[in-house]
Structures are given as C-alpha cells and as structure tokens.
Amino acid sequence: MKAICFSLAVVTLMACHPRSEKEQESKVTYSDLIVAAADEAPGAQNYLTPPAETDRKLIREARLEMDVASLKNISDSVSVLLRQYQAYASNEAQENQRYDLRKTMTIRVGEAQFEPMMKRLETLATRIVERSVTTQDVTMEYTDLQARLRSKKELEVRYHEILKQAKTVKDMLAIEEQLGTTREEIESMEARFKRMTNLTTYCTLDVVFIQRLQAPPTGFAQEFSVALRNGWRSVMNAVLACVSVWPWAFVGFAVIGFVIRFRKRRMAQVG
Structure with missing residues (x-):
C-alpha cells in the first residue's frame, strides 16, 4: 500500500512540474x-x-x-x-x-x-x-x-x-x-x-x-587729408541720393498742391 501511494505521488509531481514551467513561460511577454x-x-x-x-x-x-x-x-x-x-x-x-x-x-x-x-x-x-x-x-x-x-x-x-x-x-x-x-x-x-x-x-x-x-595713411596730416576726402565723398553721395529721388519729390509736391487747392475750393464754397 505504501509503495502504491509513493508511486502516485511521484506521478503527480511529474505532471505538475511541466505545467508550472508552461505557466511561467506564458507570463513572459514581448x-x-x-x-x-x-x-x-x-x-x-x-x-x-x-x-x-x-x-x-x-x-x-x-x-x-x-x-x-x-x-x-x-x-x-x-x-x-x-x-x-x-x-x-x-x-x-x-x-x-x-x-x-x-x-x-x-x-x-x-x-x-x-x-x-x-x-x-x-x-x-x-x-x-x-x-x-x-x-x-x-x-x-x-x-x-x-x-x-x-x-x-x-x-x-x-x-x-x-x-x-x-x-x-x-x-x-x-x-x-x-x-x-x-x-x-x-x-x-x-x-x-x-x-x-x-x-x-x-x-x-x-x-x-x-x-x-x-x-x-600714417600721421595727423595724412589722416586729416583722408578725412576731408571721405567727408566730401559723403556730401556728394548725399546730393546724388537726393537727385536720384526727384521723381518721387515731384509727385509729392504735386499731391500736396492738389490737396491745398481742393481745400481752398471747399472753403470758398462753404463761405
């Protein structure tokens, strides 16, 4: 009787062991x-x-x-x-x-x-x-x-x-x-x-x-001469810049004259 019980216990343990390994493997996710x-x-x-x-x-x-x-x-x-x-x-x-x-x-x-x-x-x-x-x-x-x-x-x-x-x-x-x-x-x-x-x-x-x-240039005299030339060049550049925008100046003066004449006529009509 003892021998039979021991055999059954061994078979049960062997059956449970692979199942537990499977369960552990199934718990491992990607x-x-x-x-x-x-x-x-x-x-x-x-x-x-x-x-x-x-x-x-x-x-x-x-x-x-x-x-x-x-x-x-x-x-x-x-x-x-x-x-x-x-x-x-x-x-x-x-x-x-x-x-x-x-x-x-x-x-x-x-x-x-x-x-x-x-x-x-x-x-x-x-x-x-x-x-x-x-x-x-x-x-x-x-x-x-x-x-x-x-x-x-x-x-x-x-x-x-x-x-x-x-x-x-x-x-x-x-x-x-x-x-x-x-x-x-x-x-x-x-x-x-x-x-x-x-x-x-x-x-x-x-x-x-x-x-x-x-x-x-080195020395005060030479540097002063260079400064004079640079200053004159700046004046010439400013004059040339003013001359280059004369069309816009003409248009601006024409618009201003038209506005002044228009306002004078309106004031004369109102008076």
Missing part, C-alpha cells in the same frame, strides 16, 4: 523580452579601455596670416603644395580692398603632413602677420561614441530576432516602434562619428595671403 534585450546589450563602459598613445584622436586647427609679394604666384605655389601633401582646399575666396588684396583659403591636410605643410607655406611669406595652432584631444569622446554606436547596433540585431518570434500584431507594433527609435539613434550617432572621424583625420588650416598695394 515587452519583457524588449526590456531584457536592452538590458543585455553591452554598455559602452565594457568597451572603454585606456587608449594607447599612438591611438589618440586629436582635432588640430591653425590660422596663418601672412604678407606675400604676389597673389598670382602664391596661387600657383599653393596648388603645387596641395598636390605634394595630398591636401585639398575646402573654401577659397579673394577680396580686393583699398590698400591690399586678400586671398583666404581653408586647407584640409592629413595629420602627418600638417606641420610640414605649414612650414612650407611660411616660406612663401615676406612677413608672418599671425600664426596660431590649437589642439583638442577628443580620444575619450571618440571611443565612447564608437562603443555606444556598436552597442546600439547589437541592440538592433536583438530586436530583429525578437520580431521574428512575435505572434500578434500588438507585439509586432511594439517591437517595430523600438526598432524605429533605435535606428534613429544609430543614424544620429553615425553622422556624429563620421564628422568626428573627418576632423581627426584631416587637420584644418586657415590661411590668409595679403598682397599690399599701398601703405595706409
């Missing part, structure tokens, strides 16, 4: 899977390791302003340097002022060629007016962004795997919403990462070439 996927995705801190000295990411910018003998000759020399150092000019403009001609260029050059190209450009000058160099270390920011981007991509893969297992429309919509948000974050991070990679790969060199045409 929302829980989404949260679990986000929790299981490796964080950025798992990738952050102290960078080696050779792997440092630097943003280097410089400004070089200098006097030159001829802008035409400078343009030819700079074109040769751009080819030699595998650089390129992203912006270029020329401005003609009263006392000088100015040519402004923004040059992008590789980090290894940055210093050599600056030295070669300085040899083209008759006088260095300004020279400044700034260096920004963005190694940790670059590494952190790279790690978070990798983490988001792995999270996107997990969401796709969960989406394949979804059975209802509600679950599919919930997962697709998370996929859309994750994809937007990935695209934003990729744009930032691409821009930072470009800034650390190519250094920015702003160069201003100045060709002096005439020395600016």
